[in-house]
Amino acid sequence: MSLVTIIYGSLFYFATLILFAGIAYRIYEYATIPAPLKIPTPPAPKTKRGVAVRLFREVVFFESLFHSAKWTWLFGWLFHFALLLAFFRHLRYATDPVWFWVSWEIVQAAGHYAAYMMLLGLLGLLVRRIFVDRVRHISAPSDYLILFLIIGIALSGLLMKWYPTDIFALKQFILGLIYFNWSELPSDFMLLLHLGLVLLLMIIFPYSKLLHAPGLFFSPTRNQTDTARDSRHIADWARKLES
Amino acid sequence: MAVKEFEKPELKEYSDVPLLEKKATAHLAPFKSKEEFQSSLGYPGELVDNWQDAALDKMGDLLKKYRSLRVYLDSCIQCGACTDKCHYYLGTKDPSNMPVGRQNLLRSVYRRYFTLPGKYFPKLVGAVDLTKEVLDDWYSYYHQCSQCRRCAVFCPMGIDTAEISMAAREIMDSVGVGQKYCNEIIGKVHKIGNNLGLPEPALADTLEGLEEDVKDEIDIDVKYPLDQKDSDILLVTPSADFFAEPHVDGLIGYGKVFHQAGLSWTLSSHASEAANFGMFIGSYANMRKLAMRIREAALDLNVKRIVFGECGHAWRVAYSFLNTLAGPFDFLDPKYPVPQHICEVTYDLIQKNVLQFDKSANDDMVVTYHDSCNVARASNMGDVIGGQFTIPRDIIRATTNHFYDMDESTIKEKTFCCGGGGGLLTDDLMELRMKGALPRMEALKRVVDDYGVTHMAAICAICKSQFSKALGYYGFEIDQIISLHQLVGNALIMNKKEL
Ligand code: SF4
Ligand code: SF4
Numbered sequence: 001m002s003l004v005t006i007i008y009g010s011l012f013y014f015a016t017l018i019l020f021a022g023i024a025y026r027i028y029e030y031a032t033i034p035a036p037l038k039i040p041t042p043p044a045p046k047t048k049r050g051v052a053v054r055l056f057r058e059v060v061f062f063e064s065l066f067h068s069a070k071w072t073w074l075f076g077w078l079f080h081f082a083l084l085l086a087f088f089r090h091l092r093y094a095t096d097p098v099w100f101w102v103s104w105e106i107v108q109a110a111g112h113y114a115a116y117m118m119l120l121g122l123l124g125l126l127v128r129r130i131f132v133d134r135v136r137h138i139s140a141p142s143d144y145l146i147l148f149l150i151i152g153i154a155l156s157g158l159l160m161k162w163y164p165t166d167i168f169a170l171k172q173f174i175l176g177l178i179y180f181n182w183s184e185l186p187s188d189f190m191l192l193l194h195l196g197l198v199l200l201l202m203i204i205f206p207y208s209k210l211l212h213a214p215g216l217f218f219s220p221t222r223n224q225t226d227t228a229r230d231s232r233h234i235a236d237w238a239r240k241l242e243s
Numbered sequence: 244m245a246v247k248e249f250e251k252p253e254l255k256e257y258s259d260v261p262l263l264e265k266k267a268t269a270h271l272a273p274f275k276s277k278e279e280f281q282s283s284l285g286y287p288g289e290l291v292d293n294w295q296d297a298a299l300d301k302m303g304d305l306l307k308k309y310r311s312l313r314v315y316l317d318s319c320i321q322c323g324a325c326t327d328k329c330h331y332y333l334g335t336k337d338p339s340n341m342p343v344g345r346q347n348l349l350r351s352v353y354r355r356y357f358t359l360p361g362k363y364f365p366k367l368v369g370a371v372d373l374t375k376e377v378l379d380d381w382y383s384y385y386h387q388c389s390q391c392r393r394c395a396v397f398c399p400m401g402i403d404t405a406e407i408s409m410a411a412r413e414i415m416d417s418v419g420v421g422q423k424y425c426n427e428i429i430g431k432v433h434k435i436g437n438n439l440g441l442p443e444p445a446l447a448d449t450l451e452g453l454e455e456d457v458k459d460e461i462d463i464d465v466k467y468p469l470d471q472k473d474s475d476i477l478l479v480t481p482s483a484d485f486f487a488e489p490h491v492d493g494l495i496g497y498g499k500v501f502h503q504a505g506l507s508w509t510l511s512s513h514a515s516e517a518a519n520f521g522m523f524i525g526s527y528a529n530m531r532k533l534a535m536r537i538r539e540a541a542l543d544l545n546v547k548r549i550v551f552g553e554c555g556h557a558w559r560v561a562y563s564f565l566n567t568l569a570g571p572f573d574f575l576d577p578k579y580p581v582p583q584h585i586c587e588v589t590y591d592l593i594q595k596n597v598l599q600f601d602k603s604a605n606d607d608m609v610v611t612y613h614d615s616c617n618v619a620r621a622s623n624m625g626d627v628i629g630g631q632f633t634i635p636r637d638i639i640r641a642t643t644n645h646f647y648d649m650d651e652s653t654i655k656e657k658t659f660c661c662g663g664g665g666g667l668l669t670d671d672l673m674e675l676r677m678k679g680a681l682p683r684m685e686a687l688k689r690v691v692d693d694y695g696v697t698h699m700a701a702i703c704a705i706c707k708s709q710f711s712k713a714l715g716y717y718g719f720e721i722d723q724i725i726s727l728h729q730l731v732g733n734a735l736i737m738n739k740k741e742l
Contacts, residue, residue, distance in 0.1 A: 135323035143321050237308055
């Protein structure tokens with residue numbers, strides 16, 4: 001077993017652990033911190049079903065962002081949608097036999113073109129960050145680095161079209177990790193770069209603003225029903241004040 | 244106090260987003276609270292010695308008590324979508340008045356002490372130490388936020404800067420740095436029952452005077468009862484309604500509505516204040532203590548319903564929090580929501596044809612309506628989605644012939660704050676208040692020019708006071724701001740039936 005395989009294999013386990021345990025822990029934290037008062041913003045739904053619809057529209061269409069900043073919405077939405085398409089395409093490396101719908105031509109092709117879409121979206125966001133004075137002002141180095149990191153992932157993935165690797169061996173490597181039956185990782189530079197950047201992204205996820213993904217579901221302005229007059233909404237720590 | 248000299252923003256035909264000017268309003272900070280007001284609220288009288296540790300402890304405490312605070316500090320993607328949404332940024336050009344800029348003042352400290360990357364790579368993630376300079380910035384800029392929540396509507400994550408401002412003020416109070424205006428007022432309510440510090444005899448006098456005025460005007464004995472046990476309705480209204488113009492015209496209007504509908508009602512000297520400044524300083528405990536006075540008054544006076552007068556943040560606390568803070572209100576008549584807004588009461592009576600209007604009584608006015616931020620973005624009316632927008636407008640349409648809305652992007656859930664909310668309605672922040680009023684004034688100017696609008700109605704005591712200043716400052720007449728129930732009172736057809 002090559003050193004590269006051992007390093008990447010171990011890193012994969014490590015990054016997966018950090019990613020899932022980290023997010024699970026954050027979700028646990030968010031779920032257990034009380035929201036002591038009703039603070040939904042309009043149009044505030046009166047029912048749980050209404051909340052589900054609202055969150056769906058936020059997650060799928062970025063509805064609030066659409067109303068507030070059209071360019072950011074366009075680039076941001078392109079990027080996230082492309083990410084989803086690319087994810088679908090990549091499932092062929094981790095499922096055996098490949099899930100039927102993953103092997104559909106359209107899913108594979110969409111996943112491929114998604115790389116361009118993703119780059120377009122990311123570059124748009126980067127340009128906005130650099131050239132709009134208000135956005136430049138709020139940007140910390142990490143805001144640029146995360147953009148560069150994801151641009152790097154998209155670009156190295158796309159470049160593998162011209163610097164191909166042995167995808168059969170790659171799939172064996174991935175399946176080997178999943179089923180604890182390791183096999184060699186092809187040591188092509190572009191592949192190692194691509195995978196390395198993905199691992200880095202997984203590791204920083206629970207410690208960065210990427211937490212916005214679980215965060216949105218716990219945002220009280222968006223996930224609460226507007227029923228304050230109908231029932232009390234009292235947190236445990238607040239109830240203690242009553243005695 | 245006169246408005247001090249500062250550069251006056253220009254009212255433009257089309258509002259645009261200004262280029263930022265760093266630290267443009269760093270010099271603005273309200274007077275600090277004195278020891279006596281601090282301690283009456285349970286806070287240290289001056290900056291405590293170990294203030295850094297104490298502040299961080301408090302922050303840690305709040306992070307465990309308020310999901311909003313924790314999730315919002317974590318989830319901002321620094322996308323910038325909110326940067327042009329705050330009236331204070333638009334009016335002052337100071338980037339720390341961009342909602343995300345304001346949040347980052349607290350977030351950078353949160354990152355430094357409560358997150359892994361901030362502990363080890365502070366520069367990378369924009370984390371900073373909690374220094375005296377940072378505390379001073381907090382004091383300035385968290386008192387340049389009216390907690391209007393306009394940013395929260397536009398943020399893709401729903402991040403509500405008001406939650407952050409409230410937490411920051413609570414942290415500052417807990418280390419001995421409080422704001423004079425808010426804390427002095429809260430102290431007065433704890434002690435006397437209202438923001439103005441009006442004791443019961445003065446209140447009774449005022450109401451008597453009011454009855455005489457109304458009698459002189461329409462020759463009908465409309466009552467403005469105080470502490471009348473066993474009334475059906477307890478009316479809780481901002482104390483400004485007792486004195487200030489144009490507030491008092493609203494109070495006159497409520498009285499006429501109750502009179503004409505034959506409802507028995509009373510004010511309370513114990514709960515003679517609808518406003519609840521406890522919210523502004525982010526203090527659950529103080530907010531609850533103030534809210535309890537209303538419960539006590541309702542029990543004491545043995546009423547069946549609680550109705551709130553025209554006040555924005557008071558309605559937020561009433562609608563969204565009162566049940567939680569001071570409930571359950573199972574001793575009241577279950578047929579009515581607790582509490583109700585005076586607009587809901589009037590609207591229902593209009594629907595039932597109990598009230599008739601002669602709209603021509605308001606023909607000297609062409610009216611527009613200012614959605615107060617706390618009504619628009621933090622409450623509801625009528626228990627239908629958007630009722631807080633339609634009910635006041637429907638009342639205006641029922642009582643006037645000439646009504647025009649301002650630009651869509653400046654009303655309803657997108658409404659601009661008057662510039663004086665959130666505990667900033669104090670003379671020591673006049674520059675901020677005038678600059679913050681700019682977006683609303685621009686929107687108003689457009690309907691004045693396009694439709695000949697002469698008056699702007701509002702249902703918030705703070706808005707009314709703030710506009711009385713801002714209108715004059717921007718070249719309008721100060722009496723162009725009116726109470727919504729002034730329109731109602733003017734047009735209501737009264738007959739002489741006695742109760
Ligand atoms: S819109 Fe929301 S997520 Fe974007 S910068 Fe502002 S607060 Fe952060
Ligand atoms: S709550 Fe209102 S005043 Fe405060 S930052 Fe948001 S928009 Fe500005």
